[in-house]
Amino acid sequence: xxxxxxxxxxxxxxxxxxxxxxxxxxxxMNSAQERKTPLQxxxxxxxxxxxxxxxxxxxxxxxxxxxxxxxxLDSLLFxxxxxxxxxxxxxxxxxxxxxxxxxxxxxxxxxxxxxxxxVESLGCVSxxxxxxxxxxxxxxxxxQQVYVDGxxxxxxxxxxxxxxxxxxxxxxVLTNDSSIVDGKGIGDPTEYALLExxxxxxxxxxxxxxxxxxxxxxxRNVMCRMEEIPFDSDRKLMxxxxxxxxxxxxxxxxxxDVLLDRCVNVRYSDGIRPMTEExxxxxxxxxxxxxxxxxxxxxxxxxxxxxVLCVDTECGYTFLGLISMVDPPRPESVKAVAExxxxxxxxxxxxxxxKVTATAIARHIGIFKDGDMALTGMELDxxxxxxxxxxxxxxxxxxxxxxxxxxxxxxxxxxVSMTGDGVNDAPALKKADIGVAMGITGTEVSKDAAAxxxxxxNFATIIKAVANxxxxxxxxxxxxxxxxxxxxxxxxxxxxxxxMALPVPFAPVQLLFINLLTDSLPALAIGMEPxxxxxxxxxxxxxxxxxxxxxxxxxxxxQGAMIAVAVITAFYLGLKNGGAAMASTMAFSTLTLxxxxxxxxxxxxxxxxxxxxxxxxxxxxxxxxxxxFLGLVIFIxxxxxxxxxxxxxxxxxxxxxxxxxxxxAIIQLRRKIVKA
Numbered sequence: 001x002x003x004x005x006x007x008x009x010x011x012x013x014x015x016x017x018x019x020x021x022x023x024x025x026x027x028x029m030n031s032a033q034e035r036k037t038p039l040q041x042x043x044x045x046x047x048x049x050x051x052x053x054x055x056x057x058x059x060x061x062x063x064x065x066x067x068x069x070x071x072x073l074d075s076l077l078f079x080x081x082x083x084x085x086x087x088x089x090x091x092x093x094x095x096x097x098x099x100x101x102x103x104x105x106x107x108x109x110x111x112x113x114x115x116x117x118x119v120e121s122l123g124c125v126s127x128x129x130x131x132x133x134x135x136x137x138x139x140x141x142x143x144q145q146v147y148v149d150g151x152x153x154x155x156x157x158x159x160x161x162x163x164x165x166x167x168x169x170x171x172x173v174l175t176n177d178s179s180i181v182d183g184k185g186i187g188d189p190t191e192y193a194l195l196e197x198x199x200x201x202x203x204x205x206x207x208x209x210x211x212x213x214x215x216x217x218x219x220r221n222v223m224c225r226m227e228e229i230p231f232d233s234d235r236k237l238m239x240x241x242x243x244x245x246x247x248x249x250x251x252x253x254x255x256x257d258v259l260l261d262r263c264v265n266v267r268y269s270d271g272i273r274p275m276t277e278e279x280x281x282x283x284x285x286x287x288x289x290x291x292x293x294x295x296x297x298x299x300x301x302x303x304x305x306x307x308v309l310c311v312d313t314e315c316g317y318t319f320l321g322l323i324s325m326v327d328p329p330r331p332e333s334v335k336a337v338a339e340x341x342x343x344x345x346x347x348x349x350x351x352x353x354x355k356v357t358a359t360a361i362a363r364h365i366g367i368f369k370d371g372d373m374a375l376t377g378m379e380l381d382x383x384x385x386x387x388x389x390x391x392x393x394x395x396x397x398x399x400x401x402x403x404x405x406x407x408x409x410x411x412x413x414x415x416v417s418m419t420g421d422g423v424n425d426a427p428a429l430k431k432a433d434i435g436v437a438m439g440i441t442g443t444e445v446s447k448d449a450a451a452x453x454x455x456x457x458n459f460a461t462i463i464k465a466v467a468n469x470x471x472x473x474x475x476x477x478x479x480x481x482x483x484x485x486x487x488x489x490x491x492x493x494x495x496x497x498x499x500m501a502l503p504v505p506f507a508p509v510q511l512l513f514i515n516l517l518t519d520s521l522p523a524l525a526i527g528m529e530p531x532x533x534x535x536x537x538x539x540x541x542x543x544x545x546x547x548x549x550x551x552x553x554x555x556x557x558x559q560g561a562m563i564a565v566a567v568i569t570a571f572y573l574g575l576k577n578g579g580a581a582m583a584s585t586m587a588f589s590t591l592t593l594x595x596x597x598x599x600x601x602x603x604x605x606x607x608x609x610x611x612x613x614x615x616x617x618x619x620x621x622x623x624x625x626x627x628x629f630l631g632l633v634i635f636i637x638x639x640x641x642x643x644x645x646x647x648x649x650x651x652x653x654x655x656x657x658x659x660x661x662x663x664x665a666i667i668q669l670r671r672k673i674v675k676a
Contacts, residue, residue, distance in 0.1 A: 005187070007177050007230045025399055025424055025445075042546045043095070046480075049548060054086045057491055064498040077508055084512060086491055088483035090520040095476055098527030102472040110455040111465040112439065118451035120476065121433050122469025125345060126414045126540040128462060129405060129432070132351035132358065134441050135419050135459045136337075136365055137327040141193035144295055147286045148321030149269050155197040155323065160214065164267050167244075168320040171251040171300040173198050173216045174223060175240045177230075180216075190296065193325050227309035241309045250309055251302050252317060256287045259299040265318040272318055279319075286322060294360035295324035296353060329365050336460035337366040343466065344539035348392055348409075350402065355395040368392045377401040402428035415543050417462065419454075420446050436462060463536070470538070471531035479523040480547060481556060482602035486519060486595040488560025493567045493587065503580035505571050505587040507644040513633070518592050518626040522599030525622035529603050530615060559601070562663035563594045570659045578646065585645040586656055589634060593660035596626040601664055607671045 017023050058079045065075035099120060103113040113119055133139050143155035149164050158165045172194040178187030180199070185192030195216050223242045231238040237254035252259065260283060263275045273279070283299075290297045301317035337347050347367050351358045355374050362368035374393035375383065380401050383391075394405060402418070406428050409416045418425075418432035421442040426449040429435030437450035438457045447453055454461050490511065497505045570590035574583035599619060600608055613620060633643050634653075640646065648656070 008228065009230060022423060025427060041543075046547045050087070050484075054083055057086065057495070058083045061494055061498055065504075068498075068501060078504060080508070084508075084515060086487045088480070088487060088519075089515065090523055091480060091483060094479050094483075094520070094523050094527055097524060098472055098476055098479065101528060102468055106465050106468050109464050109468075110439075110458065110461045111468075112453040112455055113451070114453065115451040118434055119469055120473050121415060121451075122417070122466050123471075123473040124415045124540045124543050125417045125434060125466055125469070127346050127348060127409045127416045128340060129348045129350055129402075129409070129416060129418045129428075130459055130462075131419045131421060131425070131438075132349050132353065132361065133327060134421065134438060134457050135454075136333045136349065136367075137329050137361070139189055139327060139441065139457070141189045141296070141325045141327050143193055143197035144324045144326050145290065146321060146323050147283070147290075149267075150282075152286065156200045158197075158201050160201055162269060164269050164320065167267070167302060168300055168323075169198060169201070170219070170223075170242075170244060171253060171302060171320055172323060173219055174225070174242055175238055175251045175253045175300075176216075189327070190298070190325060194323065197323075229309060229311065229314070235311065235314070237314060239309060239314055247304050248306055249302055249304050250307075250313070250317075251300075252314060253298050253300050256283070256297055256299040256322065259301055259317070260284070260319070262315045263301050263317045263319040267318050267320055275319060283319070283322065288356065290322065290324040291354055291356035292360050294357055294364055295326050296357055297322050297324045327361075329361065330458060330460070332458065332460040333365050336463045339463050339536055340466075341366070343463075343536040345466065346392075348394065348405075350394045350397055350405065352397070353395055355393070358393050358395045362393045380404065399424040399427055403431050406431045413544070415540070417466075419459075419462070420450075421457075422446060425449075467531055467535050470535045471529070473541070474535070475527045475529050477547060477552070478529070478602045478604065479526045481552065481559075482523055482526055482595075482599060483519060485556045485559040485602075486514075486563065486591075486598060488556055489563035489567060489594070490514070490591060492561060492564035493571070493591070496564070496568055497571070502571070503575070503583060505567070505584055506591075507584065507588075509643055510584070510588045510645075513629075513643065514588075514592050514595065517629050518596060521622035521625050522596060522602075522619065525599060525616065525618035526602050528616060528618045532604075559598065559663065559667065562666060563591070563598065566594055566659040566662055567591045570656055573655055574652065577652070581644075581646045582648070582652070585648060586652055588643075588645060589630065589648070589653075589656045590660050592630050593627070593656060594663055596623050596630075597661055597664040599623060599626075601667045605671070608668050 015023075018027060062075050062079035065078055066072070070078075096116070099116045102119040103116065106113055106119070130136055145152050146155050146158060146168070148158070148168050149162070158169060160166050160169060176191045176194055178185060178191035178195060180186070180192055180195050185196075198214060198216055201214060223244065225240055225242060226248070227241040229237075229239045231254075235254070236258045237252055239250055239252040241248060241250050243249070260280055265272045266275050266279050287297050299322055300320040302320060303317050305313070305316075307313045340347050349358060349362045349367050353361075355376055359368055359374045362374070368374065369392070371390070372392040373390045374395065375391060376395050377397040380394065380397070394401070397405070402420075402425065406416050406418055410433070415433045417434040417436055418428050419436040419438070420426070420429050421438035423443050423445045426445045429437060429446055429449040434452060435450035436452045436454060437446040439447075439453045439455040440457045442453070442457075452465065490506070493505050497503070567587050567590045571583045571587040574586035599622060603616060603619060604611055633639050633645065634648065637647070
């Protein structure tokens with residue numbers, strides 16, 4: 001299951017299937033269960049409560065109709081029609097369509113959504129576990145400083161004529177499987193950073209022949225690799241064997257702490273000295289300084305030997321030096337992390353780097369602050385879930401560690417987003433609420449396990465996606481408020497007329513017309529409302545909080561009641577001037593038009609003129625389409641019989657228009673006064 005990217009190997013098969021390392025990862029993926037999104041849970045709870053409430057109301061209306069001596073069929077038909085009017089049938093399609101438009105917008109911003117439900121989940125993400133390399137950083141290593149011959153110099157200032165520095169350069173270039181073709185690095189970014197450093201070294205002073213560097217191919221062509229041991233994550237070393245100046249020489253590079261313990265000598269320009277504890281401490285101190293500045297450090301050593309190169313002969317080295325490199329943070333990462341913090345989202349860095357290096361980079365980006373903790377995968381195993389909220393950096397982690405990290409944050413009630421690009425990231429990506437795979441560097445396994453793919457491998461894109469996710473949820477909630485407040489107005493009107501023994505205000509076909517034609521378009525328009533800057537200044541919503549919050553219920557009932565008052569007033573006016581048929585016509589027209597006006601109220605919480613009409617032109621189109629449908633029913637005599645209405649005089653039409661607009665005027669005036 002592994003891809004051979006570079007190097008050479010003799011392979012011995014020791015396990016197959018589920019007993020392999022990839023098999024273990026597959027097992028972890030099978031055991032990692034996906035969770036329902038907060039919206040799915042909320043809609044499940046909401047629909048159950050709504051169904052019970054509507055059944056009670058419809059049973060009550062049916063009983064009242066029977067009490068008023070209506071026929072059983074008419075009573076049943078009206079109760080069923082009221083149930084149809086009360087249940088927002090368009091809700092599921094509107095939720096799906098709004099999420100689909102959200103995915104389309106995100107795709108344009110390099111966030112490709114694989115699972116539609118992930119759009120809304122992004123809105124309540126409270127923890128982002130982000131990979132460092134390539135996501136928070138540029139994944140472009142550059143050599144910075146070199147420790148050689150007891151002093152620190154810049155990489156481009158190395159002198160190839162100095163024998164100690166030349167051997168260090170030999171080690172950097174020959175213990176290296178990368179290459180640079182047409183200016184593009186091929187292979188490991190760390191290795192071709194060493195080649196770029198080598199190319200930038202001047203062979204002669206610039207004043208003599210101009211700037212003239214050296215090329216790794218010139219060195220590789222005259223020195224043939226005799227033996228090698230590829231890099232191993234357990235050994236943390238790579239070794240090769242060459243004839244250098246006619247002498248068989250083993251060159252090794254690797255982690256400082258590992259290679260230093262295998263050195264018995266250290267090379268200086270004036271000769272080779274024994275590796276004493278004082279020398280080791282001096283080298284460790286330089287390594288510490290590099291790491292604290294966020295630099296990745298490699299150690300280099302060699303030995304002249306006739307031995308066959310193997311793991312057992314990787315010892316007895318002469319230390320050459322340290323080369324430090326930096327993977328610069330993406331310029332937009334600092335801003336994105338700050339925006340995430342402002343939005344109440346904790347960003348956590350997960351990396352394979354040394355803890356000190358990772359902490360320095362995390363501090364620079366803004367992830368690690370005073371009082372935060374950084375720990376390795378081994379230290380994580382001894383930590384309780386209760387202490388997780390203090391940790392900002394995880395270093396040297398395993399696939400099992402990543403699942404533990406995600407699970408620990410989820411246990412504390414967080415919605416967790418996890419980024420990754422490798423096969424070993426797949427179980428954690430699946431376990432997370434939002435698994436985010438890298439589109440450029442990501443493996444197919446990680447992309448398959450993720451819910452979202454970053455086409456640009458950029459952390460800032462995640463924050464944009466979170467803002468879009470919050471906007472999608474807000475729009476869905478506003479659309480639900482629009483549908484339910486309008487349905488509440490119809491229920492209040494029917495209950496009132498039933499209790500007061502008045503004629504039935506709506507024919508069943510009229511309720512169906514309102515619910516299926518004039519409701520769906522404004523609700524969809526509300527779902528298209530663009531995001532505003534304030535979204536990322538809000539804290540993530542509580543995933544346990546359902547749609548039917550106290551504030552939501554107050555708005556739904558109060559706005560529905562205002563519309564109901566206008567409809568009942570129109571009903572009385574029609575009853576007084578034209579009888580039951582005219583009363584039903586005016587009530588139907590007022591309810592339809594009032595709900596169309598109400599669509600503008602449900603676009604957001606702000607005063608409509610502050611929001612602007614042109615920011616969401618779909619709301620205007622929806623109002624115009626709904627008004628056109630109503631106009632067809634009112635003005636085309638051939639439809640009067642179908643919809644059981646009468647021709648209204650001009651005064652009645654004016655009354656309907658004024659009464660339908662009054663609830664919207666009150667709601668907007670209140671917003672204007674409160675904000676002022």
